Amino acid sequence: MKAVILAGGMGTRLKEYTKDIPKPLITINERPILEYQIENLKNYGIKDILIIVGYLGFKIKEYFGDGKNFGVNIEYFEENQPLGTAGALYYLKNTFTEDFILIYGDIIFDIDVYKFIDFHKANGGIGTLIVHPNNHPYDSDILIVDENQLVKGIAKKNEKRNFFYNNCVNAGIFIFKKDLIDYVLKDKKQDLEKDVVLNLIGKEEIYAYRTTEYIKDMGTPERYELVKKHMESGFIKSRNLSSKQKAIFLDRDGTINKYVGLVYNPDQLIIEDDVIEALKLLNSSEYISIVITNQPIIARNLCTINQLEEIHRKMETILGEQGCYLDDIFYCPHHPDSGFPDENKIFKIHCDCRKPAIGLIEKAVGKYNIDLSKSFFIGDTTVDIQTGKNANLKTILLATGEGGKDNKYMVKPDFYAENLSKAINSILENNFEEVMV
Incomplete structure (x- = not known):
């Protein structure tokens, strides 16, 4: 060639x-x-x-x-x-x-x-x-x-x-x-x-x-x-995908946008106050940013795939207007339990992509050559922390969103943080004591 x-x-x-x-x-x-x-x-x-x-x-x-x-x-x-x-x-x-x-x-x-x-x-x-x-x-x-x-x-x-x-x-x-x-x-x-x-x-x-x-x-x-x-600084060469990459995996609801229950309409999406600052720091760091999110709104037939992607387009538009971005977004549309009114039975299945399963993380690893041993999972629920543990990632639980009160898993994070900005700062400065809550 x-x-x-x-x-x-x-x-x-x-x-x-x-x-x-x-x-x-x-x-x-x-x-x-x-x-x-x-x-x-x-x-x-x-x-x-x-x-x-x-x-x-x-x-x-x-x-x-x-x-x-x-x-x-x-x-x-x-x-x-x-x-x-x-x-x-x-x-x-x-x-x-x-x-x-x-x-x-x-x-x-x-x-x-x-x-x-x-x-x-x-x-x-x-x-x-x-x-x-x-x-x-x-x-x-x-x-x-x-x-x-x-x-x-x-x-x-x-x-x-x-x-x-x-x-x-x-x-x-x-x-x-x-x-x-x-x-x-x-x-x-x-x-x-x-x-x-x-x-x-x-x-x-x-x-x-x-x-x-x-x-x-x-x-x-x-x-x-x-x-x-x-x-x-060597930053340019380090981002070549032939080299192992460091990543910060992020939950969406309660981590990037405010937790208001299931978000099935773009009007419901409101960015958390500290997220812009956090992502600006992350974008200029050696870490790539990847969202991993469960979106059972598809299985429950609350919205279509295109409507979910419109919510993500709104999120990307708002972030871009404020001078920051996410490197990629991976979502699971499934839900294993039946019995919801008007549910979409095509998506009512057991899968390997719904957190705390790690199918989406494995997909990101294959796409971006990620070194999980040098990466983190940040979220606001015990589901997020269990996902990180299942993937052998270091984990940070945020006080935003549900703040770990979902109590779905008996699991402790490696670290706690008041919000995403403080979590990212702690990672970049390798100082977690300041963000303990």
């Missing part, structure tokens, strides 16, 4: 760093952004790289040459006129005989490319793009993705949103079949997402690969300074 890197941008918002160099040559630890990209590709056997250059492109050529000094083979395509993020691909029709990776040249990333390729091949669409949540979805294009990870639409950032949405943002890394180039027009400036990918979404040919790995653009001086800190 070959890789294409779009490295023709001027980086106008970073002009203090790009006065005499193209944006992809901005350095971190005295190495250009582009070099980190090439190194990640090389680590996964992708050594044939084509770089599309434009503004001050000769400087990229001077630095990398044919790529031999970097252990790769580099070719170049130079735009004589700006063709956007897609236009130059028209002239590469004869370059590819198979699928290719395409990367925006202004992002820093460290990803397990093998997992990305496997996902793409398993789904078989013309294109797959990497998606993730971010802390500013309100000013980002949001992807509408179904339960099969098929992209159904794009909610553009400059359009008013009068609906709830999942925090699902394109990260700027793609895999395409060579057929994609058939949708690119000759000698016309085109935007890859808005002019090409959007048309393929309508044909149900684009899939979304969700990952917690580190992928950030360098669009502003603030983001550039943040990425520098993350690179220097």
